[in-house]
Amino acid sequence: xxxxxRELLEAFAAGEARALARAISWVENARPGFERLxxxxxxxxxxxxxxGITGPPGAGKSTLIHALAGAVRRNGERxxxxxxxxxxxxxxxxxxxxxxxxxxAAGDDGVFIRSMASRGSLGGLATTTREVADLMDxxxxxxxxxxxxxxxxxELEIAEAADTTVVVLTPESGDSVQxxxxxxxxIADIFVVNKADRPExxxxxxxxxxxxxxxxxxxxxxxxxxxxxxxxxxxxxxxSKAAAAKDAVDIGAAGPAGWEIPVLxxxxxxxxxxxxxxxxxxGHQRWLKETSELTRRRRQxxxxxxxxxxxxxxxxxxxxxxxxxxxxxxxxxxxxSGSRTPYDVANEILNSLRTDGARGR
Amino acid sequence: xxxxxRELLEAFAAGEARALARAISWVENARPGFERLxxxxxxxxxxxxxxGITGPPGAGKSTLIHALAGAVRRNGERxxxxxxxxxxxxxxxxxxxxxxxxxxAAGDDGVFIRSMASRGSLGGLATTTREVADLMDxxxxxxxxxxxxxxxxxELEIAEAADTTVVVLTPESGDSVQxxxxxxxxIADIFVVNKADRPExxxxxxxxxxxxxxxxxxxxxxxxxxxxxxxxxxxxxxxSKAAAAKDAVDIGAAGPAGWEIPVLxxxxxxxxxxxxxxxxxxGHQRWLKETSELTRRRRQxxxxxxxxxxxxxxxxxxxxxxxxxxxxxxxxxxxxSGSRTPYDVANEILNSLRTDGARGR
Numbered sequence: 001x002x003x004x005x006r007e008l009l010e011a012f013a014a015g016e017a018r019a020l021a022r023a024i025s026w027v028e029n030a031r032p033g034f035e036r037l038x039x040x041x042x043x044x045x046x047x048x049x050x051x052g053i054t055g056p057p058g059a060g061k062s063t064l065i066h067a068l069a070g071a072v073r074r075n076g077e078r079x080x081x082x083x084x085x086x087x088x089x090x091x092x093x094x095x096x097x098x099x100x101x102x103x104x105a106a107g108d109d110g111v112f113i114r115s116m117a118s119r120g121s122l123g124g125l126a127t128t129t130r131e132v133a134d135l136m137d138x139x140x141x142x143x144x145x146x147x148x149x150x151x152x153x154x155e156l157e158i159a160e161a162a163d164t165t166v167v168v169l170t171p172e173s174g175d176s177v178q179x180x181x182x183x184x185x186x187i188a189d190i191f192v193v194n195k196a197d198r199p200e201x202x203x204x205x206x207x208x209x210x211x212x213x214x215x216x217x218x219x220x221x222x223x224x225x226x227x228x229x230x231x232x233x234x235x236x237x238x239x240s241k242a243a244a245a246k247d248a249v250d251i252g253a254a255g256p257a258g259w260e261i262p263v264l265x266x267x268x269x270x271x272x273x274x275x276x277x278x279x280x281x282x283g284h285q286r287w288l289k290e291t292s293e294l295t296r297r298r299r300q301x302x303x304x305x306x307x308x309x310x311x312x313x314x315x316x317x318x319x320x321x322x323x324x325x326x327x328x329x330x331x332x333x334x335x336x337s338g339s340r341t342p343y344d345v346a347n348e349i350l351n352s353l354r355t356d357g358a359r360g361r
Numbered sequence: 362x363x364x365x366x367r368e369l370l371e372a373f374a375a376g377e378a379r380a381l382a383r384a385i386s387w388v389e390n391a392r393p394g395f396e397r398l399x400x401x402x403x404x405x406x407x408x409x410x411x412x413g414i415t416g417p418p419g420a421g422k423s424t425l426i427h428a429l430a431g432a433v434r435r436n437g438e439r440x441x442x443x444x445x446x447x448x449x450x451x452x453x454x455x456x457x458x459x460x461x462x463x464x465x466a467a468g469d470d471g472v473f474i475r476s477m478a479s480r481g482s483l484g485g486l487a488t489t490t491r492e493v494a495d496l497m498d499x500x501x502x503x504x505x506x507x508x509x510x511x512x513x514x515x516e517l518e519i520a521e522a523a524d525t526t527v528v529v530l531t532p533e534s535g536d537s538v539q540x541x542x543x544x545x546x547x548i549a550d551i552f553v554v555n556k557a558d559r560p561e562x563x564x565x566x567x568x569x570x571x572x573x574x575x576x577x578x579x580x581x582x583x584x585x586x587x588x589x590x591x592x593x594x595x596x597x598x599x600x601s602k603a604a605a606a607k608d609a610v611d612i613g614a615a616g617p618a619g620w621e622i623p624v625l626x627x628x629x630x631x632x633x634x635x636x637x638x639x640x641x642x643x644g645h646q647r648w649l650k651e652t653s654e655l656t657r658r659r660r661q662x663x664x665x666x667x668x669x670x671x672x673x674x675x676x677x678x679x680x681x682x683x684x685x686x687x688x689x690x691x692x693x694x695x696x697x698s699g700s701r702t703p704y705d706v707a708n709e710i711l712n713s714l715r716t717d718g719a720r721g722r
Contacts, residue, residue: 039704056418057539178418302696302703306689307680309707314675317711319668328667335663342663343400346670350678 005033009040012139017109020139024114027131035309038131041138046298048080048137048144049285052162054184056175059168060194061147064268064277069111071278072143078110079143080136084129084158112136126157127308130301133161161301163294164284166190166277171204180211188261190280196265196273205263212261259287317353324349366394370401373500378470381500385475388492391677396670399492402499407659409441409498409505410646413523415545417536420529421555422508425629425638430472432632432639433504439471440504441497445490445519473497487518488669491662494522522662524655525645527551527638532565541572549622551641557626557634569624620648678714685710 008026011019023041027034053061065081072079114136116129129146136144148158167188169175179185191212193205262280266273288294318324327349334340369387372380384402388395414422426442433440475497477490490507497505509519528549530536540546552573554566623641627634649655679685688710695701 035704035707039702042702042704043699299697303689303693305703306692306696306706306710309703310679310685310710311672311676313707313711314679314714315672318671318675324671328664331667332664335667336660338404341400341403342666342670343396343403345667346396346674349667349671350674353675 002033005037005040009037012041015140017112020112020135021114023135024132027135028116028128030128038134041135044138044140045134046137048133048141049281050133050137050161050163051143051145051281052148052158052160052165052187053145053168054148054165054187055168055192056170056178057149059170059175060268061168064168064192064194064266064274065145065147067266067268067271067274068145068277070271071274073110075278077142078140079112079145080133080139080141081111081113081145081147082129082132082136083113083115083147084125084149112141126161127305127312129158130161130305160187161304163288163297164189164281166192166281168192168194169204169208170195171198171201176204176208176211185211189259189284190277191261191263192266192273192277193263194266194268197267197270201265205265208263212263259284318349323352327352363394366398366401370398373402376501378473381473381496382475384496385493388496389477389489391489399495402496405499405501406495407498409494409502410642411494411498411522411524412504412506412642413509413519413521413526413548414506414529415509415519415526415548416529416553417531417539418510420531420536421629422529425529425553425555425627425635426506426508428627428629428632428635429506429638432635434471436639438503439501440473440506441494441500441502442472442474442506442508443490443493443497444474444476444508445486445510473502487522488666488673490519491522491666521548522665524649524658525550525642527553527642529553529555530565530569531556532559532562537565537569537572546572550620550645551638552622552624553627553634553638554624555627555629558628558631562626566624566626573622573624620645679710684713688713 008019008022012023023037025031026037053065055061062083069079069081114132116125116132133144133146146158146162165187167179167184167190169179169191171193191208193201193208195201264273264276264280266277268274288297328345331340331345331348335342335345369380369383373384384398386392387398414426416422423444430440430442475493477486477493494505494507507519507523526548528540528545528551530540530552532554552569554562554569556562625634625637625641627638629635649658689706692701692706692709696703696706
């Protein structure tokens with residue numbers, strides 16, 4: 001370990017916010033030694049409650065997170081926020097003047113907000129996001145919130161990595177049907193209908209509850225169409241939810257083994273319903289601990305992390321350390337003339353790795 | 362090449378639709394030999410006009426594609442459709458009875474629709490989708506349409522792979538602002554405001570045109586926040602658009618070097634505006650050919666393809682052929698107890714590959 005890294009780790013352990021910011025940049029930019037850094041703080045990872053907040057653009061996720069952060073702070077807890085939503089005002093994505101009002105949370109060192117949007121995918125977006133959440137966790141934040149837009153492969157993957165996933169919708173007609181079709185029903189632990197001051201809000205909440213009831217009853221019929229998501233894992237989770245719901249029906253109420261997905265109404269802009277959301281989050285965290293679900297989810301994620309880090313390492317090796325890029329450059333004229341196919345060139349690169357390996361690189 | 366593959370290739374070359382369907386399944390499931398198959402048809406790839414249709418869930422993309430397919434057929438051309446949108450009715454994602462009416466196109470062997478939604482990411486969703494589009498292209502379809510939901514990393518990547526990208530929005534207030542924030546302005550060659558029978562439609566189109574004008578003028582100021590997308594490439598594209606727009610202003614009209622993004626109004630359900638869309642698509646295709654843009658885009662994609670195939674090959678090698686999975690399984694107890702970190706285990710796997718390589722595997 002180099003001295004710069006040691007200093008950073010000491011400042012990080014001492015709770016200096018600047019050290020957290022530096023560590024995050026280190027990881028985001030995949031600078032040399034970033035995996036050593038993550039490895040060094042690994043034993044402090046796992047204490048935070050990881051909350052995924054997801055939902056369509058315009059649902060008011062950022063405003064809700066802002067209000068939630070305030071409520072968490074009033075409880076004396078600290079909160080880290082990672083925003084991955086390219087449409088989020090947190091990310092500076094706003095162009096026409098609809099920046100979020102960050103009063104209340106801004107200037108408070110118990111709230112740390114970091115946007116992932118302007119980065120490339122040096123290490124893979126989903127993995128890097130999880131690693132940034134790890135850093136916030138290891139730093140000592142009691143809650144780590146990851147905000148994503150709830151459509152798309154990596155976004156669903158990111159949501160899946162939370163202990164508790166909150167799906168935020170608006171009362172707009174059709175929002176819940178779209179959410180269902182996008183696979184959000186499978187990842188939601190808590191539903192929030194935001195902008196509940198609109199007249200359609202209670203109807204929307206009722207619609208959601210109906211859809212949830214229908215789905216619980218037919219959980220085995222159809223596995224949703226997730227790309228890049230472990231379908232077995234999803235099916236298992238779903239089955240456990242269905243079994244829990246069935247138990248609940250049998251015994252007349254949700255038993256300790258079951259988690260009944262609540263549908264909450266919030267008006268984030270006025271802070272309404274936020275205390276209830278925090279309550280539900282705490283309830284879900286308790287449920288995760290009482291059942292073996294938290295341990296099981298986290299063990300699953302350890303395996304996923306190893307796989308992701310290996311694949312990132314392979315990419316680095318072939319394009320940065322070994323001859324991949326040089327072979328590709330040399331093959332360019334033949335590729336462009338059509339005398340060689342991309343598969344042909346890819347094979348040459350893959351074979352060169354075997355030779356490089358044999359040379360003891 | 363095995364005899365099954367040879368037979369398939371012969372039937373494929375003879376234009377048998379069943380052979381196309383089999384070839385697609387082969388590629389989607391990454392069955393042994395699938396890359397040989399793609400390599401074998403590679404010299405017939407590149408004749409089709411590749412059209413990406415993207416936009417938020419509920420914008421009516423599927424209905425529009427359906428209508429467009431009808432118009433293309435009436436011109437005597439054949440069309441292949443790949444749907445990647447998990448919320449698309451094409452993918453069977455509909456649950457509550459809002460299945461699309463597929464009359465007109467169904468039963469016509471000049472229209473071939475394939476959904477990618479129910480697959481995992483065996484070969485990476487973006488790459489597999491492009492390869493399925495390649496097969497449709499090589500099979501002889503004059504147009505290949507790829508439908509994606511326009512939010513999320515892989516979805517933007519897929520849209521980027523088209524010759525012409527159409528962004529479909531609804532007239533709903535805020536749709537265009539959301540689209541802009543999600544980065545859709547950068548990938549759109551044509552804008553469509555669908556559901557134009559609604560009263561707000563012309564206002565929405567005017568809003569879009571304003572945003573486009575504003576953005577053209579400030580194209581260098583800000584690179585959008587795309588994950589996993591080549592920012593240099595985006596910046597270049599954007600700069601060429603801006604330069605073209607500037608030329609257009611200088612000479613009073615769009616010169617042959619510039620492409621002015623049209624904003625069209627359609628009512629897909631009634632087929633209104635679809636002829637105009639087809640017209641704009643043809644215009645863009647001509648523009649791509651007249652400038653060197655088509656060649657440039659396609660050369661860029663050849664390089665991307667090599668990279669993607671190499672990375673897929675590395676994943677297969679480490680998890681299927683070599684000892685990666687065994688090492689991970691053996692390390693599980695230590696991972697779970699916390700005595701080893703994921704980075705530690707990942708390193709062991711990466712090092713084992715060097716050793717395996719040295720043994721001449």
